[in-house]
Structures are given as structure tokens and as C-alpha cells.
Amino acid sequence: MAEVQVKESGGKKGGKVRSKKGGGKPDMTPMVDLGFLLLTFFIFTTTFSKPNMMKLNMPEKTDEKKPEMTESKVSNTITIVMGKEDRIFWYQKPLTDVTVDDLVETDYSAAGIRAEINKKRASAIDTSKFTVIIKPTNEATFENTVDILDEMEITGNKRFAIVDLMPQELQAYEERIARPKGQ
Amino acid sequence: MDMTAMCDVAFLLLTFFIMTSSFRSEEAVSINTPSSVSNLKVEETGIGTVSITPEGKYYFGVTDPIEKRKFLNTLNTNLKMNLDDAEKKAFLEVAEIGVGKDRIKSYLSLSKGDREKAVLPGIPLDSTNTELIDWVRAYAEANPSGQLAIRGDVKTQYPAVKILFDELAKVKFYKFRLITKGE
Numbered sequence: 001m002a003e004v005q006v007k008e009s010g011g012k013k014g015g016k017v018r019s020k021k022g023g024g025k026p027d028m029t030p031m032v033d034l035g036f037l038l039l040t041f042f043i044f045t046t047t048f049s050k051p052n053m054m055k056l057n058m059p060e061k062t063d064e065k066k067p068e069m070t071e072s073k074v075s076n077t078i079t080i081v082m083g084k085e086d087r088i089f090w091y092q093k094p095l096t097d098v099t100v101d102d103l104v105e106t107d108y109s110a111a112g113i114r115a116e117i118n119k120k121r122a123s124a125i126d127t128s129k130f131t132v133i134i135k136p137t138n139e140a141t142f143e144n145t146v147d148i149l150d151e152m153e154i155t156g157n158k159r160f161a162i163v164d165l166m167p168q169e170l171q172a173y174e175e176r177i178a179r180p181k182g183q
Numbered sequence: 184m185d186m187t188a189m190c191d192v193a194f195l196l197l198t199f200f201i202m203t204s205s206f207r208s209e210e211a212v213s214i215n216t217p218s219s220v221s222n223l224k225v226e227e228t229g230i231g232t233v234s235i236t237p238e239g240k241y242y243f244g245v246t247d248p249i250e251k252r253k254f255l256n257t258l259n260t261n262l263k264m265n266l267d268d269a270e271k272k273a274f275l276e277v278a279e280i281g282v283g284k285d286r287i288k289s290y291l292s293l294s295k296g297d298r299e300k301a302v303l304p305g306i307p308l309d310s311t312n313t314e315l316i317d318w319v320r321a322y323a324e325a326n327p328s329g330q331l332a333i334r335g336d337v338k339t340q341y342p343a344v345k346i347l348f349d350e351l352a353k354v355k356f357y358k359f360r361l362i363t364k365g366e
Contacts, residue, residue, distance in 0.1 A: 052222060055358070146218075
């Protein structure tokens, strides 16, 4: 590795050698060592991947509770219900008469929920007003929520809302989740 | 061998890393954020973070030291914490506070080592005690341009997030950032 500057051999001690000017460069090896040591330290303590963030605007809650969703045409919406153990269902029905059989199970993959959203949007009457209603149950996780919001970003849906489940839906969901996956 | 060039390189890199590094701040809780496709970067300033652990405990943290100082003063007045100077100093050292006003004095008077070991109850937020909301409001009051970020764990259950959304909606807070990591 580094060349160690050999002190001039011989028995001469004392400052006689130093008096030779330009006789040798200083040994840089320890300085390089120190440099790399500090460098290593800083590399390890640096946070490289800064976390990302996504914007989320919740609907304003006004006292005059006017459910906007019921106004929008059913065929212009898709409702996504996120359940426990990363299970996910969707339906496209009026809220009041949703039953257990209307909930269609899918998954979080690109071929799953994303395909469904795109398909439903393509067949919507007014594509610009296509609304995704996101309903996380109490058994869903934060990750599920972020995943779905991510899908909104990917599919380019600007209109979506996070809403709580209605009793009718909750009942349908309870029955549906009791069935094993894949049925 | 001539080490000078190598030494130069080492110190050049070292300088670069010192300039660009931001030290990994000590986090009271380790939270594994879900991933998303969003490529918005989290800003260092103007952001207050609510962290939610998988158990549903809430922590509040402010990154920017100047904002944090302002926030501390507002919080101290609003919640009548009566912190003395030593406790304020301790407050500024802690990246994320995970105790409510009842226990914050005793928590902050612990030594640094004990503080890390202490089991934190989280800042209370439920239907009867919405102290976390007071924290958020204190932050908004101290830093009017500040934004609120929510950092949830992959395993955080949705109800913990939902109650936060609901309570924040009551105080007319509708815009959030969800912190995720890049894919």
C-alpha cells in the first residue's frame, strides 16, 4: 500500500537530515486514513432516502349534512371497501340496497383493483365526474389506505372521497368477510 | 506511492458529505411507513408530524428547530404545562414527544438515557380526551404557514387514523400530508 518513507538509515541521529531541503514529502498515509474514516462516518450518518409524502384533502364537514355522494349517479361511481387481512372489495350499487353478493373481492395488485377502477371509469356515463368512494373498515390498516390513495394517483382520479361505512354496507361486509377468500 | 491525490479525493468527498448531510434525528418510535408512488419530498421546515404507532399511540414532532421553539412556547402557554428552562431544553432535544401534558414534566426531567428507555403512553386522543388536537392547534398557531403530516405505520389500524381525521375535521383541519417512502 503506502510507501513508508524510510528514515535514512545509518546511525546519524539529530537534526542533520532535516537540514536537507526538499529532501522528502510528508507522509500522507495517516491523513488519508483520517479522511476516509471521517468520510465513512458521514456516509453512515447521512439520511439518503428522504421520505416522500402525498397530499390528502379531506372533505369539509359542514353542519348541513348533505350527502353529495347519493346525488352522483351510481354508474359514475365505484365504492371500494377495504377489509381485514388486506382483503378488498368493490361494488357499484346504490348504497341502500347493497347486499353481500354485490361485494366483489379483488386484490391490491395492478390487475386487481386498478383494472377495476379503469374499467368502471371507461364505462362511466360522465368520465370526468367519475368518483371513487373509499371506505376503509375498522379492520383495514393505514397501509391499505395509502395503497388505495396511491391507486388514485396512478389512475389519475382526482375525484375520490374517504367515507365511513353505512350500517347496510357494514352488514354486507361482515357477511362477506366471513366467507373465505376466493369465493 | 504518492498519497497526496488520494488524500485530496478523501477530503473532497468528506466535504461533500458534510455539506449535504442531515443527521438522522433520534426517533422515539420506529415507524415503518408504507410505500407510495408519490414523489413529493418531505420538507424540512414548515411541517409538524403526527406519528401513529402500530398500537395506535400518537406522537408529535416538529423538525425545524426554530419552529419547534415557537411551538413549545405556544404549547406551554396553551396547555399550562409550566415547563421550566431545563425542561424546555429537554423538550427541544427530543425529536418526537410521546407523552401528554399530565406526564410531560416528569418525562422531561428524566435523564437522556432514561428517556429513551421510558415506555411512552402517547399523546391522548380519543372521544373523551383530544389533547393531541390541542397540540396540532398550538403548532398551527405558532406556525401559521405550517402543514400537518401524518406518519403512520404499515400495521397501524385504520380507526386510529380515522379518529385523527375526524377530530381534526372538527377544528377545520382538512389538508394533510401522508408520509410514505418511495418505491
